Amino acid sequence: GAVVSQHPSRVICKSGTSVKIECRSLDFQATTMFWYRQFPKKSLMLMATSNEGSKATYEQGVEKDKFLINHASLTLSTLTVTSAHPEDSSFYICSARTSGRVQETQYFGPGTRLLVL
Amino acid sequence: QQQVKQSPQSLIVQKGGISIINCAYENTAFDYFPWYQQFPGKGPALLIAIRPDVSEKKEGRFTISFNKSAKQFSLHIMDSQPGDSATYFCAASIHRGGNTPLVFGKGTRLSVIA
Numbered sequence: 001g002a003v004v005s006q007h008p009s010r011v012i013c014k015s016g017t018s019v020k021i022e023c024r025s026l027d028f029q030a031t032t033m034f035w036y037r038q039f040p041k042k043s044l045m046l047m048a049t050s051n052e053g054s055k056a057t058y059e060q061g062v063e064k065d066k067f068l069i070n071h072a073s074l075t076l077s078t079l080t081v082t083s084a085h086p087e088d089s090s091f092y093i094c095s096a097r098t099s100g101r102v103q104e105t106q107y108f109g110p111g112t113r114l115l116v117l
Numbered sequence: 118q119q120q121v122k123q124s125p126q127s128l129i130v131q132k133g134g135i136s137i138i139n140c141a142y143e144n145t146a147f148d149y150f151p152w153y154q155q156f157p158g159k160g161p162a163l164l165i166a167i168r169p170d171v172s173e174k175k176e177g178r179f180t181i182s183f184n185k186s187a188k189q190f191s192l193h194i195m196d197s198q199p200g201d202s203a204t205y206f207c208a209a210s211i212h213r214g215g216n217t218p219l220v221f222g223k224g225t226r227l228s229v230i231a
Contacts, residue, residue, distance in 0.1 A: 034219075044161070044206070046218050091158075093160050095219075
């Protein structure tokens with residue numbers, strides 16, 4: 001299957017700082033990438049959908065000024081958590097999908113564990 | 118409104134037994150139904166997927182059964198092994214004519230005991 005990487009895998013930061021998470025599709029071009037947030041023992045909550053070269057579409061209740069998403073190329077999307085606070089601590093997972101193919105699906109990255117102190 | 122309902126929330130199965138996880142959906146426009154397996158601290162991995170034009174799909178020990186009229190689909194894990202212990206998520210999306218993200222069920226924590 002297709003490979004999606006995330007960096008970093010784990011980050012600890014102080015409250016008030018900004019954290020950038022990278023998501024890369026390694027062996028395919030992803031016109032669409034998705035960012036999810038997952039709390040312990042819970043399901044994945046979609047935060048936003050990003051299409052290469054255009055603004056991300058955020059889900060209801062997700063602050064776009066806090067969670068900045070940039071999909072600058074067909075293989076890279078970044079999520080920046082600005083002015084992070086302890087309540088932002090979570091497991092962030094990206095996924096990537098190409099469009100135009102009926103059988104295509106979403107492939108997920110390994111996730112990034114964010115801990116805000 | 119929860120678009121994909123998954124049950125049970127947790128499941129304990131003896132080694133060698135059959136694990137069965139069920140999902141039901143509301144939106145009849147859904148045309149793609151994957152199952153994902155997630156180990157602690159890892160991202161979800163695609164296990165198997167089905168489209169509504171078939172009623173069953175089998176890959177190794179994993180089988181999806183699909184009932185379009187009932188808007189239900191299920192995952193069967195045959196000869197369950199301790200290594201299958203993980204959280205399983207069903208999902209649904211619209212592929213034809215759109216680019217919608219996956220809608221996930223709440224997950225089932227499977228424990229396979231020896």
